[in-house]
Amino acid sequence: NAGVMQNPRHLVRRRGQEARLRCSPMKGHSHVYWYRQLPEEGLKFMVYLQKENIIDESGMPKERFSAEFPKEGPSILRIQQVVRGDSAAYFCASSQNSGNTEAFFGQGTRLTVV
């Protein structure tokens, strides 16, 4: 039973390019969460999605960031026109149910903007 899979593990983008981060949840999990960890900080919530629905995007920056979790395929976190401040580790987590059940995290994607 594969865990939460994120790819790529490392992503380098030049300023102004787009970054696409993918997350495949654990089998049977329909709840996906994205978190961002800046250097020397804790993880910060970005967005919570269920299949084809954004449930809570209160942690997403208002511009340039978007997320989706289509009916088929992985969840995608997209960052347009990346800036140096977007450099961080982005973690995806999934859970089977809602209601504070323990979420399982992927290994993260480390985005570096040069």
Next chain:
Amino acid sequence: DQQVKQNSPSLSVQEGRISILNCDYTNSMFDYFLWYKKYPAEGPTFLISISSIKDKNEDGRFTVFLNKSAKHLSLHIVPSQPGDSAVYFCAASNFGNEKLTFGTGTRLTIIP
């Protein structure tokens, strides 16, 4: 506004002794608390959780204590083992709100 605080960035403990990691929170709406362990270049791994209706939860070498009046929780690891060396994150949430609010982490080093 840091709603979950881990005031000790690092902690060193002798192998076999007890490790105590602390966490404070400010939001009285939080009613569910979790501890995660994280190795470098990996995602956080769930360790143990506690709901606000309890004041203690135990799982093997790991025990979490919750003091609601002080808005404080702690993770006890006993006996500490070298494999416990990692960064430990405290996280909190409230019922009906799925997002976790994390502390900044405590780096635990177990000295052989």
